[in-house]
Amino acid sequence: MISVDQMKYFIEIVKHGSLNKAAxxxxxxxxxxxxxxxxxxxxxxxxxxxxxxxxxKLTSSGRYFYERSNMIISMINETIDKIEGFSNGDTIRIxxxxxxxxxxxxxxxxxxxSMNHExxxxxMDTNSKLIASLDDNLFxxxxxxxxxxxxxFVTIPLIVEPFFVVMSKTNHLANIxxxxxxxxxxEKLILYxxxxxxxxxxxxxCNLMNLIPNIILELEETESVIKYVEQHLGITILPKMxxxxxxxxxxVVREIKKLPIHxxxxxxxxxxxxxxxxxxxx
Numbered sequence: 001m002i003s004v005d006q007m008k009y010f011i012e013i014v015k016h017g018s019l020n021k022a023a024x025x026x027x028x029x030x031x032x033x034x035x036x037x038x039x040x041x042x043x044x045x046x047x048x049x050x051x052x053x054x055x056x057k058l059t060s061s062g063r064y065f066y067e068r069s070n071m072i073i074s075m076i077n078e079t080i081d082k083i084e085g086f087s088n089g090d091t092i093r094i095x096x097x098x099x100x101x102x103x104x105x106x107x108x109x110x111x112x113x114s115m116n117h118e119x120x121x122x123x124m125d126t127n128s129k130l131i132a133s134l135d136d137n138l139f140x141x142x143x144x145x146x147x148x149x150x151x152x153f154v155t156i157p158l159i160v161e162p163f164f165v166v167m168s169k170t171n172h173l174a175n176i177x178x179x180x181x182x183x184x185x186x187e188k189l190i191l192y193x194x195x196x197x198x199x200x201x202x203x204x205x206c207n208l209m210n211l212i213p214n215i216i217l218e219l220e221e222t223e224s225v226i227k228y229v230e231q232h233l234g235i236t237i238l239p240k241m242x243x244x245x246x247x248x249x250x251x252v253v254r255e256i257k258k259l260p261i262h263x264x265x266x267x268x269x270x271x272x273x274x275x276x277x278x279x280x281x282x
Contacts (some may be wrong), residue, residue, distance in 0.1 A: 007069040096143035154274040162241040182260030188234035193218040
């Protein structure tokens with residue numbers, strides 16, 4: 001098995017053009033470095049270097065290994081730097097649902113940056129994963145929807161937004177100004193695939209009314225959902241922030257005003273950091 005140290009040794013040999021100079025730079029003996037090179041070549045079953053009176057030359061295998069080793073060591077160093085950043089106050093680690101990262105979170109990024117912090121953002125597809133990651137200190141703050149409050153966390157509601165029915169302009173519902181949830185749920189529905197908090201919210205609303213949705217297609221991406229709606233295959237139900245970013249002349253949106261459905265978007269953090277993040281959220 002090839003070790004990271006062997007990669008580093010090989011990089012230094014190539015950089016210095018000789019085993020002797022590389023050994024001096026690495027503060028190890030030349031015989032020890034020569035042994036490591038022999039082990040490396042044996043494990044790869046090929047020659048990486050050709051020794052000449054003027055120094056060393058790379059074989060084609062050696063050239064490839066040198067380039068790949070540089071890339072791997074660079075990635076390792078970058079990873080270490082990121083992890084070290086997580087352990088200090090220079091990085092704000094943010095977790096959020098994918099649609100919130102796209103449509104909601106950008107308004108807060110400048111505020112986080114204004115505090116002279118690097119910002120690290122990662123998406124997760126469910127509230128439960130985000131809250132568990134917050135509990136494990138993988139994030140400093142998470143953005144979720146309709147989360148259940150926990151004693152050791154501070155939950156700050158940021159917006160309450162309605163859901164809309166989204167359809168092609170040729171759909172028979174397009175001419176109705178006030179659409180009710182009963183009518184929508186009987187139509188052919190194209191929804192996000194589980195697990196998804198938006199899908200969970202629609203399911204919760206259906207359960208309250210003892211309704212069974214007529215789902216004909218489940219998709220992961222908003223663009224795909226809209227594309228099939230445009231083709232008049234069915235209709236969908238989306239929150240306001242997503243609907244506001246639909247720019248398609250073939251699509252019509254109507255707020256569900258009778259038996260409406262809403263979601264609450266919140267920021268969640270541990271109590272000990274709440275006083276620090278609160279000003280950024282106002």
